[in-house]
Amino acid sequence: MKERVLIANRGEIALRIMEACKDLGIDYVAVYTKEDQDSLHVRFADKKYRISDYRDMNDLLAVADEAKCTAIHPGYGFLSENYRFARRVVKRERPLIFIGPSWEAIKDLGNKLFLKKVAKNLGIPVIPGTTEPIYNEFEAELKAEELYESLNSEGIYNLAFLIKAAAGGGGMGIAEVKDLEELRPTFRKIRAYAKRFFGDEGIIIEVKIPSIQHVEVQILGSKHGEYVHFGTRNCTIQSIHKQKRIEIAPGFNENASYAFDYKEVEKKIIKYSLELAKYFNYDSVGTWEWLITPEGNYYLMEVNTRIQVENEISAKISFVKNKQINLIKEQIRVAFGEKLGYSQEDIHFKGVSIELRLIAEDVKRGFLPLSGTITKFSWTPKPWLTVRTHVPQDKPYTIPTQFDPNLALAIIYGETFEEAKKRSFEFLDDVIIEGYTPKGDKLITNIEFLKEKLEFLYKFLET
Numbered sequence: 001m002k003e004r005v006l007i008a009n010r011g012e013i014a015l016r017i018m019e020a021c022k023d024l025g026i027d028y029v030a031v032y033t034k035e036d037q038d039s040l041h042v043r044f045a046d047k048k049y050r051i052s053d054y055r056d057m058n059d060l061l062a063v064a065d066e067a068k069c070t071a072i073h074p075g076y077g078f079l080s081e082n083y084r085f086a087r088r089v090v091k092r093e094r095p096l097i098f099i100g101p102s103w104e105a106i107k108d109l110g111n112k113l114f115l116k117k118v119a120k121n122l123g124i125p126v127i128p129g130t131t132e133p134i135y136n137e138f139e140a141e142l143k144a145e146e147l148y149e150s151l152n153s154e155g156i157y158n159l160a161f162l163i164k165a166a167a168g169g170g171g172m173g174i175a176e177v178k179d180l181e182e183l184r185p186t187f188r189k190i191r192a193y194a195k196r197f198f199g200d201e202g203i204i205i206e207v208k209i210p211s212i213q214h215v216e217v218q219i220l221g222s223k224h225g226e227y228v229h230f231g232t233r234n235c236t237i238q239s240i241h242k243q244k245r246i247e248i249a250p251g252f253n254e255n256a257s258y259a260f261d262y263k264e265v266e267k268k269i270i271k272y273s274l275e276l277a278k279y280f281n282y283d284s285v286g287t288w289e290w291l292i293t294p295e296g297n298y299y300l301m302e303v304n305t306r307i308q309v310e311n312e313i314s315a316k317i318s319f320v321k322n323k324q325i326n327l328i329k330e331q332i333r334v335a336f337g338e339k340l341g342y343s344q345e346d347i348h349f350k351g352v353s354i355e356l357r358l359i360a361e362d363v364k365r366g367f368l369p370l371s372g373t374i375t376k377f378s379w380t381p382k383p384w385l386t387v388r389t390h391v392p393q394d395k396p397y398t399i400p401t402q403f404d405p406n407l408a409l410a411i412i413y414g415e416t417f418e419e420a421k422k423r424s425f426e427f428l429d430d431v432i433i434e435g436y437t438p439k440g441d442k443l444i445t446n447i448e449f450l451k452e453k454l455e456f457l458y459k460f461l462e463t
Contacts, residue, residue: 002026002027003026003027003070003071003097003336004026004027004028004029004067004068004069004070004071005017005021005026005027005028005029005069005070005071005072005073005099005332006028006029006031006060006063006064006067006069006071006072006073006096007021007028007029007030007031007041007045007073007075008031008054008060008072008073008074008075008078008079009054009073009074009075009076009077009078009080010031010032010033010036010039010041010054010075010390010403011036011039011041011390011403011406012041012388012389012390012406012408012409013075013076013307013309014030014041014045014075014390015040015041015044015388015390016312016328016388017073017075017328017332018030018041018044018045019328020326020328020329020332021332023326023329024329024332024333026332028045028047029045029047029048029049029063029064029067029069030042030045030047030048030049031048031049031050031051031054031059031060031063032048032049032050032051033050033051033052033053033054033402034050035400035401035402035403036400037050038392038395038397038398039390039391040389040390040391040392041390043392047067049063049066049067051063054078054079055078055079057079057085057088060072060079061088061089061092064096065094069096070096070097071096071097071098071099071335071336072089072096072097072098072099073099073100073331073332074086074098074099074100074306075306075307076306076307076308076309080100080305080306080307081106081110081304081305081306082106083103083104083106083107083110084103086098086100086101086102086103086106087103090103097335097336098335099284099331099332099335100284100285100305100306100331100335101221101282101283101284101286101305102281102283105280105281105282105283105284105305106305108280109280109282109286109303109305110167110303110305111166111167112164112166112204112302113130113131113132113133113166113202113204115276115300115302115303116129116131116300117131118276118279119272119276119300122272122275122276122279124272124275124276124300125297125298125299125300126299126300127206127207127209127291127299127300127301128147128150128151128206128207129147129161129162129204129205129206129207130143130147130204130205130206133166133200133202133203133204134187134202134203134204134205135191135201135202135203137183137184137187137188137191140163140183140184140187140203140205141180141183141184141187143205144161144177144180144183144205145180147159147161147205147207148180151207158210159207159208160176160177160178160207160208160210161176161177161183161205161206161207161208162174162175162176162177162205162206162207162208163175163176163177163183163186163187163190163203163205164190164203164204164205164206165190165193165194165197165198165200165202165203166194166200166202166203166204167194167198167199167200167202168194168197168198172197173190173193173194173197173198174190174242175189175190176208187203190203191203208463209291209293209299209463210462210463211293211294211460211461211462211463212236212291212292212293212460212461212463213234213236213251213291213292213458213459213460213461214234214235214236214238214289214290214291214292214301215232215233215234215235215251215252215266215269215289215290215291215292215298216232216233216234216235216251216287216288216289216290216308217229217231217232217251217269217270217273217287217288217290218230218231218232218233218285218287218308218311218314218327219273219274219277219282219285219286219287219288220284220285220286220327220330220331220334220340221277221278221281221282221283221284221286221334222283222334222338222339222340223283223334223337224339224340225281226339226340226343227274227277227278227282228340228342228343228344228347229270229273229274229344229347230314230315230318230325230327230347231249231250231251231270231314231317231318231349232249232250232251232252232266232269232270233247233248233249233250233251233310233313233314234247234248234249234250234251234252234457234458235247235289235310236456236457236458236459236460236461237453237456237457237461239361239363239367240366240367241367243367244309244310244357245356245357245359245446245449245450245453246354246355246356246357246450246453246454246457247310247313247354247355248313248352248353248354248355248417248420248457248458249313249314249316249317249352249353250266250317250349250352251266252265252266252458253417253457253458255417256458258296259294259295259296260295260296261296262296265292265296265298268298269288269290269292269298272288272300273288276288276300276303282305283334284305284331284334284335285306285307285311285327285330285331286303286304286305286306287303287304287308288300288303289301289302289303289304293460294460307327307328307331309355309357309409310355310409311327311328312327312353312355312386312388312409312411313353313354313355313411314327314353315327316351316353316386316411316413317349317350317351317352317353317413318347318348318349319347319348319349319350320342320346320347321342321346322348325347350415351413351414351415351416351420352413352414352415352416352417352419352420353411353412353413353414353420354411354412354414354420354421354424354454354457355409355410355411355412356409356410356412356424356427356428356450357406357409357446357450358389358406358407358408358409358410358431358433358445358446358447358450359404359405359406359407359445359446360372360374360399360405360407360435360443360444360445361405361444361445361446362444363446363448363449367446369404369405370399370405370437370443370444371398371399371400371401371405371437371438372398372399372435372436372437372438372443373396373397373398373399373435373436373443374391374396374397374398374399374407374433374434374435374443375396375434375435375436376432376433376434376435377389377391377392377393377397377407377408377432377433377434378393378431378432379410379427379430379431379432380430382423382426382427384412384413384414384423385410385411385412385413385423385427386410386411386413387408387409387410387411388408388409388411389407389408389409391407391408396435407433407445410424410427410431412424412427417457417458421454421457424450424454425451425454428447428450428451428454431447433445433447
């Protein structure tokens with residue numbers, strides 16, 4: 001029986017999964033909601049079904065059965081890191097293949113405290129903080145005081161803490177506390193948020209690292225115990241809500257002046273990421289996220305058990321036997337039980353790639369997401385440019401209010417960092433996004449913000 005993939009997502013990631021399936025000769029089925037009926041992923045899908053919600057497991061599985069699908073690709077966001085959904089997909093009466101890691105790995109790695117404990121036991125550096133969920137504000141205050149005194153004794157002063165939902169992610173459910181007197185009310189606020197959005201009131205307290213670079217390691221594992229990495233990415237340029245806006249691969253700049261041996265740090269975080277992947281029998285694409293300090297200290301932050309938005313910049317610089325890799329295709333292949341067919345020695349890195357996230361948002365008003373209608377969206381094709389978008393270029397498009405107003409990803413390649421950066425400016429000066437808000441005002445995007453922040457790539461930034 002020929003494999004058929006249900007693409008349980010929307011927008012540009014749905015389009016990229018379609019493209020990967022076509023390249024692999026695999027059938028696919030798309031889904032969409034009423035709000036997405038004008039999206040390009042709906043236009044280009046040969047077979048599609050309308051559903052009520054991308055998070056509705058029953059709807060998705062009913063479509064999978066109706067369309068005789070053999071597998072489900074969750075993309076990113078929505079149900080992609082929901083271990084209950086992954087478990088249900090593979091354990092139902094008519095089991096399907098979940099294109100992602102095992103549900104056990106999603107569950108274990110999604111539990112930040114469990115991950116932290118395992119990492120500490122393996123001698124892997126983690127951000128100083130609590131290792132058990134806290135549910136009581138009095139206990140939270142006590143733990144913060146203990147942490148404060150412990151770090152003061154090590155000569156670390158002027159501390160701030162992050163109060164985080166244990167089950168959170170993507171910059172959600174986090175607040176900063178600079179004075180211990182603020183701790184209790186902040187704890188109560190985040191606990192209420194965590195209960196509402198994640199169904200789990202557990203809270204963790206971590207020390208805020210004042211100046212960092214956010215570096216990721218891209219891992220791929222197979223069901224045959226094979227493990228490789230596709231280098232590093234730097235995702236330091238973010239919104240005030242800790243949501244990424246510009247990413248660059250590789251994660252370190254060979255021409256920058258670091259106060260430490262960056263090659264040694266990169267080697268260590270890759271080694272530790274692979275060690276954890278093997279520990280959890282990780283059998284898919286995954287991202288290990290690290291914080292790097294100006295002194296060269298490095299701390300494991302979290303693991304994303306899914307394909308990342310920014311996966312393509314890693315793919316652009318990664319060559320297997322002189323052929324550029326496609327991480328979504330690799331993710332699908334290993335899910336169907338194929339062997340990698342190559343080892344780490346076959347992977348070579350060349351060039352620099354930058355991703356720009358084009359978003360309808362008002363940066364000056366706290367990155368306020370905007371809705372409205374796009375009347376013109378155009379850019380000049382270049383051999384070094386890939387634009388991933390679900391927004392039509394041939395007719396007006398209304399931005400759905402139900403989702404983040406992400407409009408496009410621009411992936412730029414250069415032989416060197418300076419060339420990739422120059423080309424990024426060239427694209428941003430060239431791209432046209434015009435439209436209006438529901439009130440008739442001019443639609444604002446983050447293009448000027450991206451231009452400004454390109455100058456801060458590979459810099460250590462205050463958190």
